[in-house]
Amino acid sequence: xxxxxxxxxxxxxxxxxxxxxxxxxxxxxxxxxxxxxxxxxxxxxxxxxxxxxxxxxxxxxxxxxxxxxxxxxxxxxxxxxxxxxxxxxxxxxxxxxxxxxxxxxxxxxxxxxxxxxxxxxxxxxxxxxxxxxxxxxxxxxxxxxxxxxxxxxxxxxxxxxxxxxxxxxxxxxxxxxxxxxxxxxxxxxxxxxxxxxxxxxxxxxxxxxxxxxxxxxxxxxxxxxxxxxxxxxxxxxxxxxxxxxxxxxxxxxxxxxxxxxxxxxxxxxxxxxxxxxxxxxxxxxxxxxxxxxxxxxxxxxxxxxxxxxxxxxxxxxxxxxxxxxxxxxxxxxxxxxxxxxxxxxxxxxxxxxxxxxxxxxxxxxxxxxxxxxxxxxxxxxxxxxxxxxxxxxxxxxxxxxxxxxxxxxx
Amino acid sequence: xxxxxxxxxxxxxxxxxxxxxxxxxxxxxxxxxxxxxxxxxxxxxxxxxxxxxxxxxxxxxxxxxxxxxxxxxxxxxxxxxxxxxxxxxxxxxxxxxxxxxxxxxx
Numbered sequence: 001x002x003x004x005x006x007x008x009x010x011x012x013x014x015x016x017x018x019x020x021x022x023x024x025x026x027x028x029x030x031x032x033x034x035x036x037x038x039x040x041x042x043x044x045x046x047x048x049x050x051x052x053x054x055x056x057x058x059x060x061x062x063x064x065x066x067x068x069x070x071x072x073x074x075x076x077x078x079x080x081x082x083x084x085x086x087x088x089x090x091x092x093x094x095x096x097x098x099x100x101x102x103x104x105x106x107x108x109x110x111x112x113x114x115x116x117x118x119x120x121x122x123x124x125x126x127x128x129x130x131x132x133x134x135x136x137x138x139x140x141x142x143x144x145x146x147x148x149x150x151x152x153x154x155x156x157x158x159x160x161x162x163x164x165x166x167x168x169x170x171x172x173x174x175x176x177x178x179x180x181x182x183x184x185x186x187x188x189x190x191x192x193x194x195x196x197x198x199x200x201x202x203x204x205x206x207x208x209x210x211x212x213x214x215x216x217x218x219x220x221x222x223x224x225x226x227x228x229x230x231x232x233x234x235x236x237x238x239x240x241x242x243x244x245x246x247x248x249x250x251x252x253x254x255x256x257x258x259x260x261x262x263x264x265x266x267x268x269x270x271x272x273x274x275x276x277x278x279x280x281x282x283x284x285x286x287x288x289x290x291x292x293x294x295x296x297x298x299x300x301x302x303x304x305x306x307x308x309x310x311x312x313x314x315x316x317x318x319x320x321x322x323x324x325x326x327x328x329x330x331x332x333x334x335x336x337x338x339x340x341x342x343x344x345x346x347x348x349x350x351x352x353x354x355x356x357x358x359x360x361x362x363x364x365x366x367x368x369x370x371x372x373x374x375x376x377x378x379x380x381x382x383x384x385x386x387x388x389x390x391x392x393x394x395x396x397x398x399x400x401x402x403x404x405x406x407x408x409x410x
Numbered sequence: 411x412x413x414x415x416x417x418x419x420x421x422x423x424x425x426x427x428x429x430x431x432x433x434x435x436x437x438x439x440x441x442x443x444x445x446x447x448x449x450x451x452x453x454x455x456x457x458x459x460x461x462x463x464x465x466x467x468x469x470x471x472x473x474x475x476x477x478x479x480x481x482x483x484x485x486x487x488x489x490x491x492x493x494x495x496x497x498x499x500x501x502x503x504x505x506x507x508x509x510x511x512x513x514x515x516x
Contacts, residue, residue: 004515007509041432042426094466108457108458108462109464111465113469132483135481135483136484138479140496140505177508189505191505196504204487204492235506238503241502287482290481290483291473292481294470294477297469299466301463303466310478314477321477324476324477389456393459
């Protein structure tokens with residue numbers, strides 16, 4: 001019996017360093033949120049897999065292209081697309097639509113939702129926008145937050161503790177599980193949008209698509225490498241559990257069958273000779289492509305918080321937020337704090353809500369967590385994303401061709 | 411974590427031989443570059459992140475609906491299938507638990 005940081009069948013070894021190409025320049029170490037990279041300056045480095053979050057930030061920063069991403073599902077997905085008996089559902093994360101254009105010669109940040117839908121439709125995917133699942137996440141996570149807030153104000157202890165942490169970022173979740181298990185009750189129990197999307201696609205989606213759940217193959221398209229590890233967590237088979245309880249006898253299947261990064265989706269489209277830049281726009285084929293502005297900003301730092309506050313405002317006060325843009329949580333500052341006072345109809349009193357938004361987790365999270373551990377955190381709700389800038393700069397995104405990433409280490 | 415022995419051993423004198431060569435190389439390379447190159451690169455380093463975030467904020471600003479609770483598809487999901495947020499279907503499909511990874515054994 002040896003200690004491990006993995007559950008049975010969880011993916012490991014996703015990010016590895018090719019010793020033959022590593023020059024030992026140490027750029028990757030400056031980006032690693034857990035200090036999982038070993039090796040003296042000038043000697044080939046290696047990654048301690050027990051501490052690695054698989055966030056892929058080292059891979060983006062390596063000036064020598066010496067860091068490999070393993071476990072590609074590309075071939076499996078292409079086989080499934082060719083299989084007439086399988087419905088392949090493509091689940092598109094928010095940050096993909098403003099980055100994948102770069103792989104097809106479009107400018108950085110160009111919004112290509114319609115073209116991406118069109119290209120994936122041509123490839124044979126059903127379109128399921130993960131932004132729809134992000135909207136679901138807000139309904140669940142926002143309700144949970146209000147439940148906890150009310151318990152706090154009334155002095156009851158039947159709800160989870162505050163501050164509540166967001167739970168969308170798999171790098172952050174694994175970080176807390178590895179380092180601060182005593183703080184796990186602070187994490188929202190809401191699944192990430194990716195895992196909600198998988199569970200919904202194979203239950204409610206089976207009715208929408210009129211397909212048996214076992215013939216639905218879910219493919220998430222993510223700006224993130226850690227999402228692959230998240231999808232492999234053994235507890236994420238809730239659609240199978242649910243369908244079994246309702247009389248389905250199929251063999252076990254996961255909620256999310258495959259995860260492709262933005263880079264891999266671009267590769268898939270190129271393999272199928274589809275040029276995204278010249279593809280006609282497409283609007284989607286089911287209710288799963290309907291999403292709101294609140295869902296789409298999940299892909300940038302502060303977005304989850306802003307989306308949650310818009311809905312919390314409506315639920316608590318009964319009115320829509322007069323101005324939806326909530327500037328204090330936008331921008332690239334490491335820790336952004338803000339306060340908002342709302343009149344709570346249910347309690348007939350004003351409540352002050354203090355929130356914080358943390359990104360570039362490795363450099364910014366520790367002081368925030370120390371406050372929570374000491375019981376002196378001033379916040380009620382904290383959004384955490386591992387990558388600097390949020391998912392738009394995730395480890396699965398197109399790599400910035402200016403080759404200047406290592407400068408951040410200076 | 412960094413105390414592992416490596417294939418080569420070096421003296422503890424101020425700088426290791428490799429570190430000296432690396433610093434010397436970086437110094438010479440810096441001399442060969444115009445001064446503006448560094449400041450310009452440093453300033454532009456986050457431009458692609460800002461451009462992508464701007465793209466998402468534009469998607470939000472131009473959306474017909476901008477709040478999650480007004481998404482008709484979400485409403486339909488709860489009406490036809492999911493019941494209500496934090497309800498028992500949500501508990502089964504949309505919520506999870508977390509693992510204390512300091513206590514796992516293989």
